[in-house]
Amino acid sequence: xxxxxxxxxxxxxxxxxxxxxxxxxxxxxxxxxxxxxxxxxxxxxxxxxxxxxxxxxxxxxxxxxxxxxxxxxxxxxxxxxxxxxxxxxxxxxxxxxxxxxxxxxxxxxxxxxxxxxxxxxxxxxxxxxxxxxxxxxxxxxxxxxxxxxxxxxxxxxxxxxxxxxxxxxxxxxxxxxxxxxxxxxxxxxxxxxxxxxxxxxxxxxxxxxxxxxxxxxxxxxxxxxxxxxxxxxxxxxxxxxxxxxxxxxxxxxxxxxxxxxxxxxxxxxxxxxxxxxxxxxxxxxxxxxxxxxxxxxxxxxxxxxxxxxxxxxxxxxxxxxxxxxxxxxxxxxxxxxxxxxxxxxxxxxxxxxxxxxxxxxxxxxxxxxxxxxxxxxxxxxxxxxxxxxxxxxxxxxxxxxxxxxxxxxxxxxxxxxxxxxxxxxxxxxxxxxxxxxxxxxxxxxxxxxxxxxxxxxxxxxxxxxxxxxxxxxxxxxxxxxxxxxxxxxxxxxxxxx
Amino acid sequence: xxxxxxxxxxxxxxxxxxxxxxxxxxxxxxxxxxxxxxxxxxxxxxxxxxxxxxxxxxxxxxxxxxxxxxxxxxxxxxxxxxxxxxxxxxxxxxxxxxxxxxxxxxxxxxxxxxxxxxxxxxxxxxxxxxxxxxxxxxxxxxxxxxxxxxxxxxxxxxxxxxxxxxxxxxxxxxxxxxxxxxxxxxxxxxxxxxxxxxxxxxxxxxxxxxxxxxxxxxxxxxxxxxxxxxxxxxxxxxxxxxx
Numbered sequence: 145x146x147x148x149x150x151x152x153x154x155x156x157x158x159x160x161x162x163x164x165x166x167x168x169x170x171x172x173x174x175x176x177x178x179x180x181x182x183x184x185x186x187x188x189x190x191x192x193x194x195x196x197x198x199x200x201x202x203x204x205x206x207x208x209x210x211x212x213x214x215x216x217x218x219x220x221x222x223x224x225x226x227x228x229x230x231x232x233x234x235x236x237x238x239x240x241x242x243x244x245x246x247x248x249x250x251x252x253x254x255x256x257x258x259x260x261x262x263x264x265x266x267x268x269x270x271x272x273x274x275x276x277x278x279x280x281x282x283x284x285x286x287x288x289x290x291x292x293x294x295x296x297x298x299x300x301x302x303x304x305x306x307x308x309x310x311x312x313x314x315x316x317x318x319x320x321x322x323x324x325x326x327x328x329x330x331x332x333x334x335x336x337x338x339x340x341x342x343x344x345x346x347x348x349x350x351x352x353x354x355x356x357x358x359x360x361x362x363x364x365x366x367x368x369x370x371x372x373x374x375x376x377x378x379x380x381x382x383x384x385x386x387x388x389x390x391x392x393x394x395x396x397x398x399x400x401x402x403x404x405x406x407x408x409x410x411x412x413x414x415x416x417x418x419x420x421x422x423x424x425x426x427x428x429x430x431x432x433x434x435x436x437x438x439x440x441x442x443x444x445x446x447x448x449x450x451x452x453x454x455x456x457x458x459x460x461x462x463x464x465x466x467x468x469x470x471x472x473x474x475x476x477x478x479x480x481x482x483x484x485x486x487x488x489x490x491x492x493x494x495x496x497x498x499x500x501x502x503x504x505x506x507x508x509x510x511x512x513x514x515x516x517x518x519x520x521x522x523x524x525x526x527x528x529x530x531x532x533x534x535x536x537x538x539x540x541x542x543x544x545x546x547x548x549x550x551x552x553x554x555x556x557x558x559x560x561x562x563x564x565x566x567x568x569x570x571x572x573x574x575x576x577x578x579x580x581x582x583x584x585x586x587x588x589x590x591x592x593x594x595x596x597x598x599x600x601x602x603x604x605x606x607x608x609x610x611x612x613x614x615x616x617x618x619x620x621x622x623x624x625x626x627x628x629x630x631x632x633x634x635x636x637x638x639x640x641x
Numbered sequence: 642x643x644x645x646x647x648x649x650x651x652x653x654x655x656x657x658x659x660x661x662x663x664x665x666x667x668x669x670x671x672x673x674x675x676x677x678x679x680x681x682x683x684x685x686x687x688x689x690x691x692x693x694x695x696x697x698x699x700x701x702x703x704x705x706x707x708x709x710x711x712x713x714x715x716x717x718x719x720x721x722x723x724x725x726x727x728x729x730x731x732x733x734x735x736x737x738x739x740x741x742x743x744x745x746x747x748x749x750x751x752x753x754x755x756x757x758x759x760x761x762x763x764x765x766x767x768x769x770x771x772x773x774x775x776x777x778x779x780x781x782x783x784x785x786x787x788x789x790x791x792x793x794x795x796x797x798x799x800x801x802x803x804x805x806x807x808x809x810x811x812x813x814x815x816x817x818x819x820x821x822x823x824x825x826x827x828x829x830x831x832x833x834x835x836x837x838x839x840x841x842x843x844x845x846x847x848x849x850x851x852x853x854x855x856x857x858x859x860x861x862x863x864x865x866x867x868x869x870x871x872x873x874x875x876x877x878x879x880x881x882x883x884x
Binding site: 246 | 688689690709710711713714718720724725726727728729733737738740741742769
């Protein structure tokens with residue numbers, strides 16, 4: 145690090161210190177958000193792999209390796225990148241930084257040094273390290289306790305975030321973006337939360353972070369599916385009812401605010417939240433689809449509408465003592481609807497070169513959208529698979545077909561993420577596809593092998609995956625990607641006016 | 642000498658700059674054109690904030706894109722918007738930027754005081770940028786462009802947002818730079834203001850260079866810079882549209 149970066153870091157420390165002084169807990173929840181989401185994902189992935197792993201010991205070692213890679217990725221690398229993305233935007237002026245006589249690499253180093261300025265980073269690092277290495281230390285109880293602390297921190301961060309958003313800091317663009325993301329994520333976060341409340345002797349037990357990495361790497365799958373089993377057995381649970389009512393209420397309040405905030409007049413300096421009459425709720429029905437894509441106001445009305453429906457339907461189903469799989473499927477269905485637009489904005493920038501010309505904040509946003517999409521898949525489709533497994537509804541064909549969809553989508557997202565980081569070139573999308581196939585299909589190969597008994601079935605599945613992925617992927621690039629591309633063009637054009 | 646060789650830049654299907662060729666030789670050049678003509682894009686390319694799709698820019702015979710760090714030492718850029726750090730004071734901003742150039746410490750302090758006084762920002766020097774007025778931000782941005790005494794000044798709309806005092810100071814600063822023989826590239830829509838500062842005028846429309854003349858020729862041919870401009874740009878004047 146040369147003196148000039150040191151100087152920049154010094155000034156950023158000053159700047160950040162002032163920012164923290166002014167906004168006491170600022171940044172705190174930003175670290176926890178990505179963390180909380182990925183913690184949940186890791187749990188699901190690890191469970192999935194272990195359930196699969198238990199069936200055939202030959203693959204045990206391979207699964208451990210894959211697990212470790214996923215853990216490392218989801219617990220450390222992705223949260224850090226996500227956090228930096230939203231975090232550095234507050235404290236940096238990218239153009240001013242670009243105007244300084246600094247090498248590109250120096251600028252890059254500086255931007256990433258910023259992360260280490262936040263005291264909370266160190267806290268998470270320590271917690272992570274302890275959770276990562278309990279094997280030799282054999283301190284299971286302590287790790288459990290830490291998991292619980294982490295869970296509580298996540299919950300507190302949600303509360304802080306909602307307070308910030310709803311009470312005082314909504315005018316902050318950063319929050320506006322995160323806010324809309326959170327709304328999109330809420331339905332499946334709540335679905336997943338349901339999984340993690342285990343009913344033991346009619347008492348709810350929190351097992352959300354009960355991710356114990358013991359020497360034999362075995363995770364009690366009953367913890368994970370406890371709720372589903374309880375529900376399937378028809379055990380009436382006050383905790384579950386409360387959770388459902390609570391989650392429904394939160395969803396309604398949050399989406400109603402989103403719906404109201406939208407109606408603010410653009411160009412106003414202070415964004416006053418004005419609650420709008422519900423009669424406007426159906427206004428989105430009058431708009432045609434293309435128009436909707438460019439009108440966030442209508443999009444949010446739409447979101448609110450879907451959320452309301454989702455809550456009502458799921459609650460109705462619950463009251464009717466419907467089997468949990470129906471509840472989950474309904475939730476998933478509405479989650480898909482809610483996330484229709486994020487799906488449309490999955491990175492489809494056909495030219496990598498163009499991607500890099502976008503402002504950094506926009507690039508971060510695109511990447512974030514891809515990751516959100518990945519989360520969405522994990523939370524919507526995976527539960528169906530698990531449910532099928534546990535409810536003994538599953539047949540091999542069904543599992544394969546569901547997994548086929550999942551892998552295609554994963555493949556598509558991975559391809560997109562990779563394509564934006566590839567150097568510019570004519571065949572960039574093909575290269576992305578190849579790399580994506582190595583990254584995604586590799587672990588999936590092991591995964592499917594366990595479900596498909598015959599080699600032919602297995603081969604057919606794999607061929608299908610590749611073909612369907614290519615179709616989805618290219619469609620994604622050409623059609624869906626047009627939206628982002630148009631947006632990008634508009635932003636760049638406006639920037640250069 | 643700064644040479645723009647066949648510079649092109651597109652955003653999607655829109656060609657913002659289209660095969661722009663321009664040679665700027667230690668003069669004060671005014672870059673004019675309607676909104677969206679490609680002026681700011683051209684300046685952003687010269688500032689290396691953007692890379693051209695094709696073409697090159699040569700400074701003293703070598704491409705500026707080869708060593709952008711070195712190039713940035715030679716230029717002072719006033720972006721269209723102030724582009725400042727939020728939680729840093731005016732003084733700290735100048736101190737931060739000036740430290741990137743090899744200026745002796747005594748000289749640094751003298752320069753900072755001199756510029757703060759010149760733009761009447763002394764009493765606000767400890768004010769955080771996020772509470773500064775637009776005018777103050779603009780003045781600070783101007784100081785940041787001039788503080789290291791660069792050989793080339795790239796100024797995008799330097800008069801926008803300034804009060805009358807600020808405009809006068811800015812004008813004086815430009816005349817001083819001109820006297821020192823610096824290369825200045827300005828974009829502005831206030832033609833009356835820049836008329837007396839410029840050595841030459843370039844008109845850009847639709848990303849292309851429409852005309853390039855020295856100011857004496859322009860003023861001998863037309864009664865004013867404004868008249869010259871409207872003769873070159875094919876749009877009706879506001880007064881002609883509403884009768």
